[in-house]
Amino acid sequence: MNQLLQVGVIGDYDPNLRFHIATNEALLNAAEALSVSVDTSWIPTESLASGLIGKTVKQFDALWCAPGSPYKSMDGALRAIQFAREQGWPFIGT
Amino acid sequence: MLGIRDAEHEETAPDAPTLFISKLVCSLVGKIQTIKIVPGSHAYQAYGRKEVTEQFFCNYGLNPAFRNKIGKEQLKITGVDLDGEVRIVELSDHRFYVATLFLPQIFSRPGSPHPLIIAYLKAALVFQTSRRDSGIKM
Numbered sequence: 113m114n115q116l117l118q119v120g121v122i123g124d125y126d127p128n129l130r131f132h133i134a135t136n137e138a139l140l141n142a143a144e145a146l147s148v149s150v151d152t153s154w155i156p157t158e159s160l161a162s163g164l165i166g167k168t169v170k171q172f173d174a175l176w177c178a179p180g181s182p183y184k185s186m187d188g189a190l191r192a193i194q195f196a197r198e199q200g201w202p203f204i205g206t
Numbered sequence: 207m208l209g210i211r212d213a214e215h216e217e218t219a220p221d222a223p224t225l226f227i228s229k230l231v232c233s234l235v236g237k238i239q240t241i242k243i244v245p246g247s248h249a250y251q252a253y254g255r256k257e258v259t260e261q262f263f264c265n266y267g268l269n270p271a272f273r274n275k276i277g278k279e280q281l282k283i284t285g286v287d288l289d290g291e292v293r294i295v296e297l298s299d300h301r302f303y304v305a306t307l308f309l310p311q312i313f314s315r316p317g318s319p320h321p322l323i324i325a326y327l328k329a330a331l332v333f334q335t336s337r338r339d340s341g342i343k344m
Binding site for chain 1: 297309310327
């Protein structure tokens with residue numbers, strides 16, 4: 113079986129936003145090229161705005177900060193970005 | 207980071223005193239630009255080229271007033287447009303931490319994935335394996 117990657121996308125998913133759909137598809141395209149599987153989960157920014165976020169984000173193998181500002185919670189987005197920076201999680205912001 | 211504690215974004219806090227992210231002089235929505243990549247960076251490893259073409263959909267970017275704050279510490283400018291405006295930054299002491307003003311995902315297609323996203327997932331694979339091997343709980 114292919115290695116499965118769990119990617120957490122920091123952002124407030126909107127199925128009408130072309131960039132959000134493109135984010136999911138780009139991950140699938142890259143995973144296919146690498147012969148791995150990817151499971152993409154969107155993490156609403158408001159869910160990251162308070163409390164300990166480690167439990168929410170540690171399950172992922174990488175974090176991606178999605179386009180589409182303003183976020184519902186800028187603080188939530190920044191806390192997840194800070195986690196990736198300080199804890200060494202692979203991160204891309206686009 | 208960078209010691210700027212009150213950094214703000216002009217879109218959400220237009221009256222704040224420290225606008226680290228400010229409105230671009232001209233909008234980049236829909237624009238395609240040539241970007242010069244700094245050799246030795248994660249971006250360069252991913253692209254394998256010194257010049258790439260990418261598409262933007264944003265109205266905000268790094269406030270030029272803060273340009274000289276970046277690059278001295280671990281946060282490095284690794285991609286600029288032909289006018290020298292910042293388009294990619296990354297952390298030099300991190301396994302993979304890259305931020306772009308453009309949207310690489312837009313140019314990805316089945317069978318033609320984007321090199322930055324390939325590099326990102328490769329880093330995720332290595333990270334997953336190292337975490338598993340070191341027994342860190344998920």
